[in-house]
Amino acid sequence: EVQLVESGGGLEQPGGSLRLSCAASGFTFNYYSMNWVRQAPGKGLEWVSYISSTSSTIYYADSVKGRFTISRDNAKNSLYLQMNSLRDEDTAVYYCARYGSGIGSFDYWGQGTLVTVSS
Amino acid sequence: DIQMTQSPSSLSASVGDRVTITCRASQNINNYLNWYQQRPGEAPNLLIYAASSLHSGVPSRFSGSGSGTDFTLTFSSLQPEDFATYYCQQTYRTPWTFGQGTKVEIK
Numbered sequence: 001e002v003q004l005v006e007s008g009g010g011l012e013q014p015g016g017s018l019r020l021s022c023a024a025s026g027f028t029f030n031y032y033s034m035n036w037v038r039q040a041p042g043k044g045l046e047w048v049s050y051i052s053s054t055s056s057t058i059y060y061a062d063s064v065k066g067r068f069t070i071s072r073d074n075a076k077n078s079l080y081l082q083m084n085s086l087r088d089e090d091t092a093v094y095y096c097a098r099y100g101s102g103i104g105s106f107d108y109w110g111q112g113t114l115v116t117v118s119s
Numbered sequence: 120d121i122q123m124t125q126s127p128s129s130l131s132a133s134v135g136d137r138v139t140i141t142c143r144a145s146q147n148i149n150n151y152l153n154w155y156q157q158r159p160g161e162a163p164n165l166l167i168y169a170a171s172s173l174h175s176g177v178p179s180r181f182s183g184s185g186s187g188t189d190f191t192l193t194f195s196s197l198q199p200e201d202f203a204t205y206y207c208q209q210t211y212r213t214p215w216t217f218g219q220g221t222k223v224e225i226k
Binding site for chain 2: 037044045046047050059061062095097100103104105106107108109110111112
């Protein structure tokens, strides 16, 4: 069974940093690209970042470019999101999601971790 | 960026109803279109990928169609567990974008 479990969320002040983790199991992690997606309270879904299986290709949404860094450790079956220079508008539930094979979809999602940026 | 527009934003329907949700892309995305279901307090779940392919384990009452800029998600017979919010998403070009969501409520 595919499982993705996020951790690392919490309350942080504007300008602060947080590092999110996503532990993967039930599939061959190093075969798959991964994503982070976020959802502000009561709002829709926003794609944040993508990393290919070998970390050779990385994409970011403009809203986080230069502040967030996606990475992975295939030996540990883990995905990360380093979030720096946090802003109020980064407050959201952050989901990790597997990028499915073929034409590309987010075929499995974690349960999410809440990040709150507030003074 | 490619804008995805869903309609309606919300709808009320009864169990057993046939329901259709529409998603329009601001430019041609071929069939790089996915549909997700999100129940309150839960993570999204993939329903349909590549516009019309059913994800593993998804009931056959869900179907998707379309290509280019116009897409639909259809429920052949709405069930109680289908009351949720539905999102379309394009993966044709980054930044991958979602529609604003369609909330399906009980009439």
